[in-house]
Amino acid sequence: MPPTLTTVLPEQADEVGAMVYESFREIAERHNFTPAFATPQLAQLVIRLLAQTEGNESYLLVEDGQPLACNFGDERDEVVGIGPVAVAVDQQGRGLGRQVMEALVERSERNGFTSLRLVQSAYNMQSFALYHSLGFEVQSMFAIAKGRPSADDQPADHVRDYTAADLDACDALHRDVMGFGRRHDLELFATFAPPVVVERGGQIAGYLTRFPGEEAFVMHGVARDEGALRDLIIGTGNAEEGTLTLQLPCGQAETLRWAMAGGFRISELGSYMVRGDYQQPMGAWIPSGFY
Numbered sequence: 001m002p003p004t005l006t007t008v009l010p011e012q013a014d015e016v017g018a019m020v021y022e023s024f025r026e027i028a029e030r031h032n033f034t035p036a037f038a039t040p041q042l043a044q045l046v047i048r049l050l051a052q053t054e055g056n057e058s059y060l061l062v063e064d065g066q067p068l069a070c071n072f073g074d075e076r077d078e079v080v081g082i083g084p085v086a087v088a089v090d091q092q093g094r095g096l097g098r099q100v101m102e103a104l105v106e107r108s109e110r111n112g113f114t115s116l117r118l119v120q121s122a123y124n125m126q127s128f129a130l131y132h133s134l135g136f137e138v139q140s141m142f143a144i145a146k147g148r149p150s151a152d153d154q155p156a157d158h159v160r161d162y163t164a165a166d167l168d169a170c171d172a173l174h175r176d177v178m179g180f181g182r183r184h185d186l187e188l189f190a191t192f193a194p195p196v197v198v199e200r201g202g203q204i205a206g207y208l209t210r211f212p213g214e215e216a217f218v219m220h221g222v223a224r225d226e227g228a229l230r231d232l233i234i235g236t237g238n239a240e241e242g243t244l245t246l247q248l249p250c251g252q253a254e255t256l257r258w259a260m261a262g263g264f265r266i267s268e269l270g271s272y273m274v275r276g277d278y279q280q281p282m283g284a285w286i287p288s289g290f291y
Contacts, residue, residue: 003068003096005103008058010051016060016067017044023086031123033268036084036289038215046084055184057107059100071100073108074290076184080108081291082118085127097130105134105275115180115277117291119247122269136273142247142287143256147264149237155198156227159235162195162207169204170197177222179279185209185288189219196235198228208232208286210240218246220288222281226255229284233259247287255284
C-alpha cells in the first residue's frame with residue numbers, strides 16, 4: 001500500500017523532528033555545510049511549535065507507523081509560507097517530497113491563496129529542481145550571515161522595543177514594503193521576544209522580529225530603507241548577548257558589505273522562491289527561515 005497522507009500532531013513532534021534533523025543534516029554535511037538545525041532538540045522544538053500553532057497546516061506521509069516525509073504551510077496571513085520540507089534519509093528518491101509539496105499547493109489554491117513562498121539552500125539542487133518544476137521562481141538570493149554588529153556602530157534614528165500598540169503601524173509598513181500584511185506572524189514572534197522598531201520623524205520606519213537564545217535567529221522584518229534596516233540590526237544586537245543569524249538579501253549590497261566589514265561571516269547562500277503573485281520590495285527587508 002502507498003504511504004498515508006495525514007497531519008503532524010504535537011505529540012509526534014519528537015519523532016518527526018528527529019526525521020527532519022537527520023534529513024537536513026545529511027544533505028548539509030554531504031555538501032560540507034553546517035546543518036540548519038544544530039541539534040535534534042532544536043528541530044523538535046520547531047516542529048512542535050508548528051504543529052500546535054493554529055493556522056499552520058501540516059502534511060505527513062506515514063508508512064507502517066513511521067514518518068517518511070513532512071511539509072508545513074503557514075496560512076495565518078495573506079501568503080502561504082512553506083517549510084520545513086523533509087524526507088527521511090533512507091526514503092529519498094521515491095517522490096515523497098513531491099507528494100507533500102503537491103498536497104500543499106493543491107490545498108493552498110483551493111483555499112484561494114495566490115502567493116506561496118519558501119526559502120531554499122542554494123547548494124540543494126534536488127529541492128531547487130522540485131520547487132522550480134512546481135512553478136516556484138527565484139525572486140531573490142540571500143546570504144546567511146552570522147555574527148554581531150561592531151561595538152562602534154550606533155543607530156542613526158531612535159530604536160526601541162515593540163509594544164502591542166505598534167501592531168497596526170508595523171503591519172501597514174510590511175504591506176507598503178512587501179505588498180501584503182504579516183500581522184499574525186509579528187504577533188507570534190512578539191510572544192518570544194519584543195521585536196525591535198526604529199522611529200524616524202515620529203513614525204515607525206522599520207521593525208525586526210527574532211527568536212532569542214545563545215544564538216538568536218533574526219526572523220522577518222521590513223524597513224523604509226537600508227539605513228533603517230541597519231539600525232534594526234544594531235538594535236537587535238544590543239538586545240541579544242550572543243551571535244545573531246540573519247538572512248540578508250544580496251540585492252541590499254550596502255547593508256551586506258556593512259555587515260561583513262563589522263564582523264559578520266557569510267556561511268551560505270539561499271534562494272527566496274515564489275509561486276504566484278509577487279511584488280518587488282519597496283524598501284529593505286529580511287526574510288525569515290520560512291519566507
